[in-house]
Amino acid sequence: MLQSHRRTLVEQTVRSKLFLSGLFSVLFISGIMFWGSLSWHNSLAQQAFQQNSQLLLRQTAEHASPFLQTNNVISLNLMLKNLLAESGINYAAFRDASGNVLTELKQNEGRGIDFRQSVIFENAVIGDILLTIERPATHHTIWLWLLVVWALGITLWLVFCIYLTMDEREQLTVFNQHMHDFFATDRHDLHQWNDILDQQLRPAMSLAGCFHNHYSAAQINHCLDKVDVVPGAGYQSNLFLLYLTATELTDQSDSREVHYWLEQQNHYLLQVASLYNGEITQDRNCLVFGLEDEPDQAVVNILCAATVLHHVCSSMTPYSISVTTGTLWVNNSSDLPPAVQVCGEAVNQLQLMHLHNRSNSILIAENIFQYPRTSTLVNAHIYRDLTMPDGERLEVWQLDSLSDHYDQLLRTQAENLKQNNTEAL
The missing domain is CATH 3.30.70.1230 (Nucleotide cyclase, GGDEF domain)
Structure with a gap:
C-alpha cells in the first residue's frame, strides 16, 4: 500500500503542469550551461593544441638543424618516422632553403591542420619543416557529462515537485476538512473544487462574504450561536x-x-x-x-x-x-x-x-x-x-x-x- 501511495504520488507529480513546464526549463537551462561550458572547454583545448604544436615544431627544428646543414637525409627521414609515430601527426616533411622537399612521410591521407616552422642555423634560414597535425576529437565523456547534468537537474526538480505535491495534498486535506465542517461536503480534488465553488457553493460563499464584509465578528458569532438554539x-x-x-x-x-x-x-x-x-x-x-x-x-x-x-x-x-x-x-x-x-x-x-x-x-x-x-x-x-x-x-x-x-x-x-x-x- 505504501509503494502504491508513493507510485501514485510520483505519477501525480510527473503529470502536473508545474513539473512539465519546469522540466522544459531545467533541460533548456542545463543545455545552455553545457554548451557554454563546452565552448569554454573547446577554446582552452584549441589554445593548448596550438601551443603544443608550436612547441613540437620548435623542438623538431632545433634537432633537425645540423642534419639540414649537412643534407643528412637519412637522419631527417628517421626523425620524420619518429614524428609520425606520435599520435595525431599525419604528414611531415623537410625542405631546403630553396623549397625543395628533401624527405616526407604521410599517413591517414594527411588530414589535419598544417604547421610550418623555419629551421635556422647561425642566423640563416637553411630550410623548414612542415607538419600536418590532426586536432584531437571531443571525448565522449563530455557528452556523458551533459547527460549527467540533465539527469541531476531532472532529479532535483522531481524531488522539489514531489515536496510541493505532498504539501498541496496536506493543504487539500485540511481544506476538505474545513469545507466538510462548514458545508458538509465530500472530499474533492482541486479541479472539482473549482467547479463546485463556481457553481454549487457560489450562493453560500457570497452570503459568507456578505457577512464578513458587513458585520462584526461579534455579530457573526451571535448569529452562529442562534442557529442551533x-x-x-x-x-x-x-x-x-x-x-x-x-x-x-x-x-x-x-x-x-x-x-x-x-x-x-x-x-x-x-x-x-x-x-x-x-x-x-x-x-x-x-x-x-x-x-x-x-x-x-x-x-x-x-x-x-x-x-x-x-x-x-x-x-x-x-x-x-x-x-x-x-x-x-x-x-x-x-x-x-x-x-x-x-x-x-x-x-x-x-x-x-x-x-x-x-x-x-x-x-x-x-x-x-x-x-x-x-x-x-x-x-x-x-x-x-x-x-x-x-x-x-x-x-x-x-x-x-x-x-x-x-x-x-x-x-x-x-x-x-x-x-x-x-x-x-
Missing part, C-alpha cells in the same frame, strides 16, 4: 416569557422618537438576554427563558432580567413589562439569524396583561408563584384579576422589589448597561 422540528416545553413594549407610542408620535425607542429596546433586550441566558423572539419585543436552564434557575433569570430592564428603561418613553410562564410551542424562524418563535396560551396572557398594564411597572402572572424560588425572591402585591377570552380568571401581581441583595446588584448592573450604551453611541 431550537431544533428545526420544534417542540413543546414549559417556558418563561418576558414582554417589553412602549405604552404611549401612537400614530401621532414623532418618527425619530419611535426609532430611538425601538433601537434602545432591541439593544437592551439583546444585552439582557445575553446576561441571563434568554433568547429574543421573532417579534423582537419578547424574551424567552428556560430553553437551556432548569425551571428554578429560569424563574430567577427572568425576574432579574425584568428588574434590569425596568431600571434601564426608567428614563425613556413610558413602558410596560409583563412576565408569565406556561407550556409553549417553540420553533426556529427562517430569519438570519434565526429567531425563536413561540405560541401558546402564555402568549395570550402576555398580550392581555400588557393591555391592562399602567406605565413603568412589572406585572407577574400568578402561575409564576408555582415555583418555590419565587416566593422567597419576590416582594409583590396583587394588581388585579383579568378574565381571559375563554372565561378563565388570571390573577396578576405587581412586582415591588426582589429580596436579599438582588435589588442593589441589579440596579448597578443596569447603570453599567446604560453607561456602555452611551459610550457606544
